[in-house]
Amino acid sequence: MPFVGRERELRLLAGTLNQPPVVVLVEGEAGVGKTRLLHELIGHPLLIGNCHPMRFPYGPIVEALRDANPPGGLNPVTGALRPLLPEYAHLLPPAPDPLQDPLAERHRLFRAVLSLLEALRPVTLVVEDLHWIDADTRLLLPFLTRCLPEAVNLVLTYRPEDVCFPVAALLAQLPPHVNHAELALAPLDAEETALLAKHLLRDPPDLWPMTRGLPFAIVELARMLAEGRTAGTPPALRDAVLLRMDELPVLARRLVQAAAVLEEPACERSLAAVAGVPAEQAERGLAEAVRRGLLTRCPDGLYGLRQPLARQAVYDSITPTVRRRLHRRIDTPAQPQGTLSPREEQVRRLAATGLTNREIAESLFLSPRTVEVHVANALRKLGLTSRRQLRGTT
Ligand SMILES: Nc1ncnc2c1ncn2[C@@H]1O[C@H](COP(=O)(O)OP(=O)(O)OP(=O)(O)O)[C@@H](O)[C@H]1O
Ligand SMILES: [Mg+2]
Structure with a gap:
């Protein structure tokens, strides 16, 4: 599949990796193109391992190292990796005797990973999807970064909305000889979106309004359109959104559903009223939904779903009874008396931007x-x- 845009990011990444030892953090929301960017790096030997939702012990390290081609004359300590790397255990030194102390055993394993990387250099170890990091790799990474050998780089990718790994602390503890860089990937712009759509479809419609430049959404929407389906949400995108919804606490989930029904970005009070969430709990629920990447807080303080396609997926997932209840609340006058109902608030906001009643009616389907x-x-x-x-008025 053709690669679009990202010239600056690729240049920056390649330039940084040319100055080892370096630790690079690549962050970006799900589907923005972190993995793809790395695969576009040419001329840099990479060992890529993925963290997995199952959080297998040393999962990403095993995955990255099992594709390596170890040279002869390895340090005897690398024999400690034999049980983890049966693929080429015969190429590793004999396994050392077990140690009594589990901590000492772990230290030896850490040193074995370091030593194998040293033997494989120049090399860049990529640990993808830190948001699913397992407990053992979590301990290993700070150890590696503190003693990163010459000609060895470490690249870590993650979704900021999910990450539970202290990336800032990792950078703060780097020794002086290790460089670092941070790369935050944003969605593609409208022009790049059109370019990618042209590569994917013969006569593409404008995919920007529905995808807002998220490559995963563009690719999946194009796939759906190519199959002749013009309505609904691409299944892969819908599943990803609903999985994320399932992981939300119930109050936050209700607020996201309210945002999906309201369509236009809305204020905290309106969302709480439509969701039927007590006002004092709305702030926490909204913060959680924002942190988990479902809602976005606009500069004007209003909240809405990040993605039009995600909004559609959430809306479609609401049962008819709940949907009717949410719609009913949109038009219910809010308490206390004198404050605007969510619908009145929506209309007021659009009127404040100078829209005519007809334009507001068209925008809200009223x-x-x-x-x-x-x-x-x-x-x-x-x-x-x-x-x-x-x-x-604001
Ligand atoms: N710049 C780009 N040009 C063309 N296609 C792209 C681009 N960036 C990403 N894609 C495509 O978009 C889809 C999602 O990209 P990718 O898997 O790299 O996202 P990600 O950020 O790694 O997501 P996740 O957090 O789920 O791992 C893939 O099909 C990928 O090939
Ligand atoms: Mg990825």
């Missing part, structure tokens, strides 16, 4: 008459006399 009533109610409750006074 009749112009309904919008008129909401505007009148909003003016009355806010003590205003003309909709011109709404301009500039």
Whole structure:
């Protein structure tokens, strides 16, 4: 599949890896292209291992090292890796005698990994998806970074919304001889999105509004369109979103559902009212949904789903009864008396940007008459006399 954009990031990554020993952090939301970027690196010997949701002990290290081609004359300590690397145990020195102390055993294993990397240099060890790191690799990484040998690099990738590994502390504890760099990948821009769509489809529609430049969404949406399906969410994307929803605490999940029903970004109070979540718990629920990458907080303080396709997936997953209840709450006047209902709040916000009633009606799929009533109610409750006074209200 053709690769689009990312010239700056590739240059930066390649340039950094040319100055070993270096630790590089590559962060970006799910599907933004961390893995793909690494695969586009040419001329850098990489050993890539993935952390796995099952969190297998030393999973990413075993995965990376089992593809190595170890030279002869290895340090005897590397014999400690025999049980973990049966693929080429015969090429490793004999396994050393077991030690009584498990901590000493672990230290010897750490030294064995270091020594094998030293023997394989120049090399870059890539540990992907740190958000699923296992307990043993979690201890090994700070050990490796503190004694990273000449001509050995370490690249770590992760989703910031999921990561539970202290990446900042890792960098803070690097010895002076180890360089470091951080790369944060953003979605593609509209032009790059169109370019990728052109590679994937013969006569592509504009995929930017639905994907907001997330490569995974572009690829999956294009696949769906190529199969002749024009409605709904691409299955792979839907599954990823719903899995993420399942992992959310129930209050946060309800707030995300409310955001999906409201369609347009909404304030904390509106979301709490529609979700039926007590106002005092809404802040925590929203923070959790933002941290887990489902909701985004816009610069104006409003919350919405990050991805239009994710919004659709969440909306489709809500049962008809709950969906009806959420829709009903949108039009229910909020307590205490005098404050705007979520729908009135939505209408007020759009009116404040200068949209006409007809434009607001089209944007929210309401009749112009309904919008008129909401505007009148909003003016009355806010003590205003003309909709011109709404301009500039936040
Ligand atoms: N710049 C790009 N040009 C073309 N395709 C891309 C680009 N970046 C990513 N892709 C494609 O988008 C999809 C998702 O990318 P990738 O798997 O690299 O994301 P990721 O950030 O590693 O996600 P995850 O956090 O789930 O591991 C893949 O099919 C990949 O080939
Ligand atoms: Mg990846």
